[in-house]
Amino acid sequence: MTVSSESAAFESGPYHELEVLRIVEETDDARSIVLNIPEALRELYTYEAGQFLTFRITVDDHPLVRCYSLASCPETESEHKVTVKRVDEGRASNWFHDVLKAGDRLQVMKPAGNFCLADRGTPIVLFAGGSGITPVISLAKTALAKTDRSLLLVYANRDAKSVIFDQELRELEARYGERVQLVHRHDDRDGFLEVEAARSWVTKFAREADFYVCGPGPYMDVVERALESEGVTADRIFIERFVSPEIEALDQKAPHAESDAGARVIIRLDGAETEVIVGDGETILEAAHRAGLDAPCACLEGYCGACVAQVESGRVEMRVNDGGVDEDQAREGWVLTCQGELRSAKAKIVYPDPD
Structure with a gap:
């Protein structure tokens, strides 16, 4: 970040230039960007599951700043991976899909965010909608790798073709067996998630689990109403909201x-x-x-x-x-x-x- 000479000491979140190692096409409208972190920046870019990276790009001569969640696992993966879902008329997301390629360099701030695992041994219930799976899968992979906690993941999408990380999720189920319960909801098959359906998964764990929620606003509203109706206390509810600037x-x-x-x-x-x-x-x-x-x-x-x-x-x-x-x-x-x-x-x- 370039600042005026009298304020050059500002370092709250300087941008560093990172290379795009490769791009993974996850679905028709979601792709993952894998970044190369130089050895000199490894410590600065250490992150916790659930955090995000902030990117500064230029589109049509206009600087844009966007945050994208890390979908990688700091415990088991050496590479930093973020996932970007294309948004209709979204200047930044369309640039990431249509212009960015492997070998390009991006301006990236160090990891930030508070949507992280609480240090407890209780079960974990994860509600993800659409691209809300990005920080959620990082939480899931980390919890399974470094703790004995069991988890339930309720993942909602438009249809089966919209499921991001489908293969990774299958592998987690196969590797961790009974510790993982994965529930897919598809709008074209099951309809949009309603409070009563969300409550059916909340009820079993309402008195003991930590609940993590990330997804589109209407989806999150439904889940939050279900949590409130079951009396889940605020200290066990963790919310991450994606907002388009x-x-x-x-x-x-x-x-x-x-x-x-x-x-x-x-x-x-x-x-x-x-x-x-x-x-x-x-x-x-x-x-x-x-x-x-x-x-x-x-x-x-x-x-x-x-x-x-x-x-x-x-x-x-x-x-x-x-x-x-x-x-x-x-x-x-x-x-x-x-x-x-x-x-x-x-x-x-x-x-x-x-x-």
Whole structure:
């Protein structure tokens, strides 16, 4: 990440150039990218199952930042593998599918994320929908390799052809036998998952298991309602939400009316300065997107560091900082704009210049 000379010490999540070793076509619309981690970066790119990598790419002269979960197992696999599912009109996912090839080099941040295994000996119940299987299979492989925990995986897809990692899942069943129970749900055969069906798998483990959920919003809503109805406590529920920054930006374009009232922030991005009115309860990133600025973002939850910017004047407070910036960087004025709210009438923030 290139930053201004006076803030060159910022290192919350520098991008390193990594080579694409190979690409694996998992399904018609999902492919895995296997990365080569040089020996000098091995320690920096050490990860836990369930974490993700943040990528910075350029599409049609526009820098884009996206997070993709690691599907590999840190306990048994030496290579780092992420999986990307093609999204209709998704600028980044289509680039990964149509342009990227083996031998190319990518700008990648170190692993981040909190969707990780709790250090317990209880059973594990995993609910995955579509590409939500990517962090989930990493959790499953790691739990089976390093613990004696049993697991149930409920995996929903449109149809049999949409199942990502089908062969890997079969191999896990064969290798670990009774410790693994795999339930496939296909919308074309079984219909969309409903609360009662989800409850049938929750009930058996409601008082003892840890539950991990990742998938499309409607699927996750159903599972969460089932967990709530069975009284599963929050400390045993782990949620990973995939959010498309493109969809998020569209949703945020007009939540607040423009007026002369409200705080104002000058945003310096890609060498240009824009004054934006920030609505009540609105983050800097939301205000930037509403104003039509292509401000970088990825996880939207305060831990990947992709949306970082430096406060030059004024006061900004973060709702959440889950590791995106450390204490030293925060003292230097770095904030996560997806979590940053203005606490002064005026402010100026500066995004790092792209390479």
